Amino acid sequence: MTYLTHRLRTLYEGDTDRAHRFRYGLLAFDLATLLFIVVSSFMPREPLVEGVDVLIGVAVTADFLSRLAICPRPGREFLRPTTWADLAAIASFLAPIVGEGAGFLRILRTLRLLRTYQLLDRLRADFPFFRRNEEVIIAAVNLAVFVFVMTGIVFATQHGRNPAIGNYVDALYFTVTSLTTTGYGDVTLHGTGGRLVSVVVMICGVTLFLRLAQVLFRPYKVRFPCPTCGLQRHETDAVHCKACGTGLNIPDEGAY
Numbered sequence: 528m529t530y531l532t533h534r535l536r537t538l539y540e541g542d543t544d545r546a547h548r549f550r551y552g553l554l555a556f557d558l559a560t561l562l563f564i565v566v567s568s569f570m571p572r573e574p575l576v577e578g579v580d581v582l583i584g585v586a587v588t589a590d591f592l593s594r595l596a597i598c599p600r601p602g603r604e605f606l607r608p609t610t611w612a613d614l615a616a617i618a619s620f621l622a623p624i625v626g627e628g629a630g631f632l633r634i635l636r637t638l639r640l641l642r643t644y645q646l647l648d649r650l651r652a653d654f655p656f657f658r659r660n661e662e663v664i665i666a667a668v669n670l671a672v673f674v675f676v677m678t679g680i681v682f683a684t685q686h687g688r689n690p691a692i693g694n695y696v697d698a699l700y701f702t703v704t705s706l707t708t709t710g711y712g713d714v715t716l717h718g719t720g721g722r723l724v725s726v727v728v729m730i731c732g733v734t735l736f737l738r739l740a741q742v743l744f745r746p747y748k749v750r751f752p753c754p755t756c757g758l759q760r761h762e763t764d765a766v767h768c769k770a771c772g773t774g775l776n777i778p779d780e781g782a783y
Contacts, residue, residue, distance in 0.1 A: 531596075532596055535597050539594065553646075554646060563583065564679075581621060585621075591613045670732075670739050673732060677702050677724070681724060682694075684716075684720060685721065689721075705728040705729050706736060748760040748761055749761055753770065755771050756768060761775060761777065
């Protein structure tokens with residue numbers, strides 16, 4: 528293992544304060560990138576915007592290559608959807624000349640949000656609110672990522688051809704009304720491709736929406752792995768695992 532690879536592995540997978548700050552920095556970068564994608568959709572394709580595109584593309588490329596360098600079997604990474612999403616986002620950021628036609632590919636970068644076990648472990652340790660509401664937060668993030676990805680696809684496929692889709696907000700409005708099955712009918716997608724996109728939004732979106740509702744209204748449980756059977760979630764006052772009967776010693780918030 529080279530010195531550089533060792534340093535990268537320490538940052539991406541280590542348990543030091545510096546590694547934790549680095550991974551929080553990556554999360555902040557992803558959120559800032561998402562904000563830029565939304566804001567820039569309202570702006571003309573000027574040199575400044577395209578320059579920021581390229582800078583973000585360089586940063587995303589560096590992150591992608593770093594992750595690949597520390598992977599024990601790099602070839603297997605290309606079997607993951609997030610890897611191809613990263614490659615599509617990189618291509619879009621580094622090729623601003625493609626304009627809005629492939630701009631929606633940038634939104635695929637959001638698939639990386641909260642996708643590393645190290646970051647999730649750190650969020651559990653640092654934030655009691657996240658620890659108590661992890662399932663709700665992750666379900667909400669999954670729904671938000673889906674909404675932004677589908678909004679990008681709607682905007683890319685309909686902008687310039689559909690007078691009802693004039694900007695990113697119009698595409699977001701259509702996605703949300705379709706996802707919630709409200710269907711006001713004031714915005715519709717043209718062509719067979721548009722109808723297929725609508726079907727995907729309704730079927731997948733409703734599924735994710737119901738998942739969020741499920742975890743919101745389900746009785747609250749604490750996360751604590753049973754030492755015998757591994758059951759992860761238990762009632763707050765449980766003293767025995769309901770699956771195997773093993774005695775539990777679940778710490779309360781005062782133990783953190």
